[in-house]
Structure formats: C-alpha cells, structure tokens
Amino acid sequence: MNSSFLAQYGEEIGQLTLEHLWLTGASLLFATALAIPVGIWLTRAPKWAKLLIGATNVLQTIPSLAMFGFLLPLPWLGERAARIAIVALAAYALLPILRNTYAGIRGIDPAILDVARAIGLTDRQRLIKVELPLAASFIFAGLRTATVTCIGIATIAAAVGAGGLGELIFRGVASVDNRLVLAGAIPAALLALAADAALGLLERRFRVPAA
Amino acid sequence: MPAPSTMAPAIEFRELTVASPQGKRLLGPVSLAVEEGSITAILGRSGSGKTTLLRTVNRLIDPDSGVVSVRGGDVRGMDLIELRRGIGYVIQETGLFPHFTVERNVGAVLEAMSRPFAERKTRSDTLLASVGLDPALYAQRYPHQLSGGQRQRVGLARALAADPSILLMDEPFGALDPLTRTEMQEMLRDLLQRLRKTVVLVTHDLDEALYLAHRIVLLAEGRLVANLAPHEFLASNEQDVAAYLRPYRLRAAAMGRGNAHE
Numbered sequence: 001m002n003s004s005f006l007a008q009y010g011e012e013i014g015q016l017t018l019e020h021l022w023l024t025g026a027s028l029l030f031a032t033a034l035a036i037p038v039g040i041w042l043t044r045a046p047k048w049a050k051l052l053i054g055a056t057n058v059l060q061t062i063p064s065l066a067m068f069g070f071l072l073p074l075p076w077l078g079e080r081a082a083r084i085a086i087v088a089l090a091a092y093a094l095l096p097i098l099r100n101t102y103a104g105i106r107g108i109d110p111a112i113l114d115v116a117r118a119i120g121l122t123d124r125q126r127l128i129k130v131e132l133p134l135a136a137s138f139i140f141a142g143l144r145t146a147t148v149t150c151i152g153i154a155t156i157a158a159a160v161g162a163g164g165l166g167e168l169i170f171r172g173v174a175s176v177d178n179r180l181v182l183a184g185a186i187p188a189a190l191l192a193l194a195a196d197a198a199l200g201l202l203e204r205r206f207r208v209p210a211a
Numbered sequence: 212m213p214a215p216s217t218m219a220p221a222i223e224f225r226e227l228t229v230a231s232p233q234g235k236r237l238l239g240p241v242s243l244a245v246e247e248g249s250i251t252a253i254l255g256r257s258g259s260g261k262t263t264l265l266r267t268v269n270r271l272i273d274p275d276s277g278v279v280s281v282r283g284g285d286v287r288g289m290d291l292i293e294l295r296r297g298i299g300y301v302i303q304e305t306g307l308f309p310h311f312t313v314e315r316n317v318g319a320v321l322e323a324m325s326r327p328f329a330e331r332k333t334r335s336d337t338l339l340a341s342v343g344l345d346p347a348l349y350a351q352r353y354p355h356q357l358s359g360g361q362r363q364r365v366g367l368a369r370a371l372a373a374d375p376s377i378l379l380m381d382e383p384f385g386a387l388d389p390l391t392r393t394e395m396q397e398m399l400r401d402l403l404q405r406l407r408k409t410v411v412l413v414t415h416d417l418d419e420a421l422y423l424a425h426r427i428v429l430l431a432e433g434r435l436v437a438n439l440a441p442h443e444f445l446a447s448n449e450q451d452v453a454a455y456l457r458p459y460r461l462r463a464a465a466m467g468r469g470n471a472h473e
Binding site for chain 1 (some may be wrong): 267269271292293294295296298299302304305306307308309310319320322323353355427444
C-alpha cells in the first residue's frame, strides 16, 4: 500500500469504518438490551434457561451469509440493508451476553445470596447491589466476545449491500486486488483488537476477588 | 449468666414440621419457646434439622405445618423484609459481600433501609470497635484482605447493625482454628452480656454451647429430644442425650484415669 493508494481510498476507508462501527454498535445495543434482562429473568426461572440459551445457540450456528439471505425477503427489514445487518448481527451477539449474564449470576457464592436475603434486602436491592456488581466481570466478558464476533461478521453484511468495511473486501476479491482486500481487512482487524482490549480492561476492572 | 424466666417468649415454635420437596420429613414436630434475652444452643448431628429450624425464624424456610411466632406474632403475617431486618443473621461462611468494604458490609442493612451515609459510618465504627477491630485500620479493607476470624467479626458486626433484638447464628465459628474460635467465643460472650439479645445458636461444639448458652436443645432426626439447662444436660441420662454425650463422657473418663499407662 503506497501513499497514492491511501490518497485515493483514505476517505472511503474512514467512511466505511464509521459505517462498520455504526452497524456493530447498533446491533450490540439491541442485543445487550434484550440479553441482559432475559439473562436476569432466567436466573429467577431457571427451568427456561436450557431452552432459551439453546435457542440462541442455534442462531449462532446459522452461517452468516445464509442469515442475511433469510432476512432479505422479510417485509420491513428487507427494505434497508442496514436493518438486515443490524438484526442479524444482534442475533449473533445474543448468546455470549445471555449465557454470561445467566452464568455470572448463577455462579455467585450461595452464602452471599443467602445473607442478602436474610438481612432483608429487597429483590431489587439484591439484584442491583449484589448480583449485578458480582456478575459484571462475566457480563463484560460476554459483551467482549459478542463485540469481536460482530465486528468480524459485519464484514459479510456488505454482501447484502449494508456497507461497512466488507465492501472493500468484496470489491477487492471481485477485482482480484489484494490492496483493496487488505484496506478492508486491516481496519476491521484493528477495530476488533481495540474493542477486545477496551472490554478486557472493563472485565478486569470489575473482577471481584473471592473472600 | 441467669436467664430471665418471666417474660413472654421472643421466639416460639408450635408443632412445627418441615419436609423436603420430595416429601421426606426433615424436622418436627417441634415445639419450643425461646425466652427474651436468653441464649439457646441447638445441638445435634449433621442432618438433625438444626439449620432448618433456625431458618424458619427469618423465613428463609417456611414450615409445612405449625407456627413460628416472633414476640407473639405469627411470622407469616409480618412484612418479610421488616421481619428480616429486625433479626441478625450470622453464618459459618460469613457471606460477606466481597465487593463491599468492611464498613459498607457492616452498614449493609442500614443501607438497605436508606439510612444516611454519616449514620452508617458512625454505626460501623462503633460496631467494629465492639467486635475488636480498629475501624481506622479495617473499615476500608475488603473481605479478601482479612483473616477468617476477622471476617467472622465483621459478619457479627453486620448482624448487629440495625440493633435487632434477635440474633440467629449458624455455626458461626465452625471454620475457625481452635485458638481463634476460643477468642471469638469470649468476645461474643462479653458482647452479649452487654447487649442482651435473644440468641439462637446452632453449633457442633458442645464446649461452645456450654460456655455460651442458658438452654441447650438437642435435635435427633428432626425431633426435639432435650431442652435443658447446661448442667442438667451434662448430667442427663436420657437415652438421646446419653447417646450424644457418649464420646465426650468416654474421653472425660479416659482423661480422668490420667496417665495410667505410665
């Protein structure tokens, strides 16, 4: 990659990176808003846990290209490629967040929850003051896995015209131009690494040493 | 430590039974009155129902039949949160919140009751001092920075924070080494002489029961088989008590023979 290449594509790379971030960010927001409350609810109704976590696991096994294809003919969704991309990416992000929220809370030392009940914390206080802070590190770990996965899979979203860094990759493949492939792949990889490091930091920040 | 005998019972169990979810009887029927300001030790083998009985008082377990009353009122008719905030609870594993400082752990009940920070802090300092921990040194530490005995002291301070009239203790010193345990028992005895709480203490340690309690209750396979003063308990030849005391009596007899083999 030389300077004339960057002069020609630099602006587009920047634009597509922002698009990539927007697709991933929006899908993670939806996935988190759904998976954390459902994960908390599952800790209160554990008989549903196997079924729901299993279902999100099945979502995870659908090949991403096929997932985008399935969503294409749906009424409102199919109108805008970005909508398809966000829904599909959110579907992939559900499992790690849901599983870690559930496992993080279920994994808390039972003696701690026993005392929380016994000293008269309300259910809400127990959740906010005890369960969520103690599960936070786990939840961030799930979010981290989800984010890295989403940034990777978002490159496929270009196949349905949703934009993002995948566009450069697909164009590079079509025109047998490795510089274009790398122009998409390198920023995508850097985004994933940066997100991984940032969320890893949060994960460690909220880790609680066992008493 | 003479127990008051004329007051109404602080806790009363009437014809209480508890069964496992599979229908196996874990406890009862048990009837027992615990007098205000008294210390009652509950002894018995593992699985005899000691912890189950204790946990019906603050409704961590609801009985299948029978009634638990606290100061004359059926616990099922009381507000659950209010009931629990009015009863101190100490367990062997301490259950300290690992992400709270010592001070915040001690003030946890007051925090749940939305009391102001300054009050929680003052109360925590007072209580830490009374369980033998210098607040200046320990208030800002986290549970993992404490020894087992110190954690248990914090657990006790937390149980006392809202000044409950009843204290439930489940094997509070069971995980401590013998020397630390003895220190804790002495500290608790001094503290209780000053504070006069109604205490129900589940323990495996006969010495602890004799040292601390006014009444000794023995459970065997879920049934209450003895409810005696310590000296009566030690002298009893009732079958279940004798079975429980057998190893202690054998050991005492062996020690009484002294160094006979020399």
